Amino acid sequence: MHRILAINPGSTSTKFAVYFDTECVLNKTIRHSFDDLFHYENIIDQFDFRKGLIIDALVEEGIEVDSLKFIIGRGGLTYPVESGIYKVNNLMLQHVREGVMGQHASNLGPLLADFIALQIPDAQAFIADPVVTDELEDVARVSGHSAFERRSIFHALNQKATARKHSQKMGKRYEELNLIVAHLGGGISVGAHKKGRVMDVNNALNGEGPFSPERSGTLPAGQLIEICFSGKYSKSEVDRMVVGEGGFVSFLGTNSAHEVQKLADVGDKKAMFYQEALFYQVAKTIGEMAVVLEGKVDAVLLTGGLAHNNKIVEYVKLKAGFIAPVFSYPGEDELEALAMNALRVALREEDPREYKK
Numbered sequence: 001m002h003r004i005l006a007i008n009p010g011s012t013s014t015k016f017a018v019y020f021d022t023e024c025v026l027n028k029t030i031r032h033s034f035d036d037l038f039h040y041e042n043i044i045d046q047f048d049f050r051k052g053l054i055i056d057a058l059v060e061e062g063i064e065v066d067s068l069k070f071i072i073g074r075g076g077l078t079y080p081v082e083s084g085i086y087k088v089n090n091l092m093l094q095h096v097r098e099g100v101m102g103q104h105a106s107n108l109g110p111l112l113a114d115f116i117a118l119q120i121p122d123a124q125a126f127i128a129d130p131v132v133t134d135e136l137e138d139v140a141r142v143s144g145h146s147a148f149e150r151r152s153i154f155h156a157l158n159q160k161a162t163a164r165k166h167s168q169k170m171g172k173r174y175e176e177l178n179l180i181v182a183h184l185g186g187g188i189s190v191g192a193h194k195k196g197r198v199m200d201v202n203n204a205l206n207g208e209g210p211f212s213p214e215r216s217g218t219l220p221a222g223q224l225i226e227i228c229f230s231g232k233y234s235k236s237e238v239d240r241m242v243v244g245e246g247g248f249v250s251f252l253g254t255n256s257a258h259e260v261q262k263l264a265d266v267g268d269k270k271a272m273f274y275q276e277a278l279f280y281q282v283a284k285t286i287g288e289m290a291v292v293l294e295g296k297v298d299a300v301l302l303t304g305g306l307a308h309n310n311k312i313v314e315y316v317k318l319k320a321g322f323i324a325p326v327f328s329y330p331g332e333d334e335l336e337a338l339a340m341n342a343l344r345v346a347l348r349e350e351d352p353r354e355y356k357k
Contacts, residue, residue, distance in 0.1 A: 002346040005116065006338035007054065007073040009108040012037075014050050017335040018063055021343060026061055027335065043103050044096075047111055054112065071117040072342040073109030074334065075130020077101035079357055080152060083133045083160060083198070085341050087352040088114045088125040095357075101132060126352055128341035129156040131205070133198070140200040140292075153205045154189035155304070156198070161337035162303040162329050163193050170299075177298045180289045180324070182282055182316075184306035185332065186255070188212040190282065192289035200292045202285060207242045210281035213306075214255040216246030217281065248274065257306050264311075279312050283319035290323045297324035304332055 001020050008015040012033075018026040030053050040046045058065050075086070076096040086092070088110045096107040110127050117125035133156035141150050159181045160174075167174040175196035182190045188211075189204035202209025202217075211217035219242070228238055241250070249255050251274045252263075263271035290297055300320055306312055307330035317326045344350040 002070060002343060003067050004070045004072065004339045004342045004346070005058075005068045005113075006335045006342065007071070007109060007112050007116075008334050008338065009050060009074060009105045009112065011105045014053055015335055016054055016057075017339060018058070018068065019336075019339040019343070022340070024336070024339075026058075026063060028057055028061070030057065042099075043105055043107060044099075044111070046105075047108060047115075050108060051112055051115055054116070065116075066120050068116075068120060069123045070126070070342040070346055071113040071120075071123055072126040072128060072338045073111075073113030074106045074157070074338065075127035075132070076107035076109055077104050078130065078132055078355065080132045080134035081130065081355060082353070083129055083135055083156060083196075084353045085126055085128045085345055085350055086355045088117075088127060089355055091357065092127075092355040104131075106131065124345075126342055126345065128338055129160050131156060133160075135197040135199065136201070137199050150208070151203050152198070152201060153203045154191060154198075154201045155183035155185070155187070155204060155332075157334055157337050158303060158332045159183050159189065159191050159193070159198070159201075161333075161340070162301050165329060166299060166301055166327060178293045178296050179299055179301055180286050180293070180297055181301045181303065182286060183304045183332070184212075184282065184302060184312065185304035186213055187215050188217070188278075188282065188304075188306075190285040190289055192292040194293055200289060205243065210285050211247040211278060213248045213257045213260075214244055214246060216242050216250070247278070257309065261309050261311070275311070276315070279315040280319075282312065283316050286316065286320045286323065290320075295323070299324050300326045301329060302326065303329045305330070307331070 004019040006017045013029055013031050015029045017024055078092055078095045092110050096110055113125040117123040131153055134152040136152050143150050163179050163181050164174045167177055179193040181193055187204040189201055191198045191201035209217050248260055260271050260275050264275045307328050313328045345352055
């Protein structure tokens with residue numbers, strides 16, 4: 001039996017789970033209040049705090065820590081990598097500490113996995129499909145100016161896990177299918193998966209593609225330039241327009257898609273309008289990805305928290321159902337996705353890669 005610890009550090013929570021092969025024997029979420037975290041100057045400074053919480057909880061739950069031989073953390077903002085499972089190495093640890101591609105709670109994932117693995121004889125530490133997973137075709141990197149390049153930052157872990165789940169359901173290998181996968185959550189990413197590689201995808205973090213509950217997606221460049229040089233807003237304020245205070249937050253004052261749905265269900269016209277606008281932009285981006293795949297699409301997959309709303313599923317079927325059958329895999333389970341990646345290494349179904357600059 002292969003015993004796996006999966007760790008997913010988020011901005012306001014630390015989630016972790018223990019799997020014995022495919023069986024989840026512990027799934028725990030520790031929420032962090034503002035008071036818990038405000039005195040840490042940098043995200044990396046939270047390492048000791050979060051490490052202690054995980055180890056203490058494992059002991060309290062009666063988990064024999066020394067029996068956990070495969071420790072896998074959520075991948076952080078390293079330099080771009082191809083999809084796959086990576087053994088944590090010193091260069092990766094250095095890059096997440098430095099924040100070479102930015103600061104995010106996911107940077108703690110490799111650090112926590114590595115530390116815990118070092119305490120256990122013969123244990124190994126991994127990450128899988130981090131948000132910087134990059135399989136873009138060269139032509140997809142081109143923006144409209146030589147000073148800018150399109151970047152691949154998206155929900156790779158959940159998109160890939162959903163694609164594999166659907167492929168298995170269809171009795172196929174992921175590498176045999178062409179799929180469009182839309183992750184619909186706090187951020188929204190829509191990827192064109194061609195035979196196991198994401199050939200194109202919108203940058204879901206800092207300004208591209210559909211707007212989401214808290215992110216702006218693509219903005220009109222000219223108007224954005226005017227705002228930046230108007231003298232009315234600081235850089236941090238404009239940054240928050242793009243991430244944190246965009247989307248539903250800007251239009252409706254909430255980042256809760258569930259709250260917007262409830263308002264729409266009782267006839268609130270403003271909520272109905274902006275909810276449909278989000279649906280519209282998602283469907284439109286799915287159409288773009290169909291072009292990337294030359295119309296040869298086996299299925300359109302909707303996943304993430306917003307896919308619980310049957311209205312978006314029906315809307316996408318109406319607008320994009322002509323492209324391919326639409327399937328819904330609501331929610332996301334990044335801990336399960338991490339654990340199943342580790343299990344593939346344990347079963348020698350996939351060899352871990354080496355992280356290089």
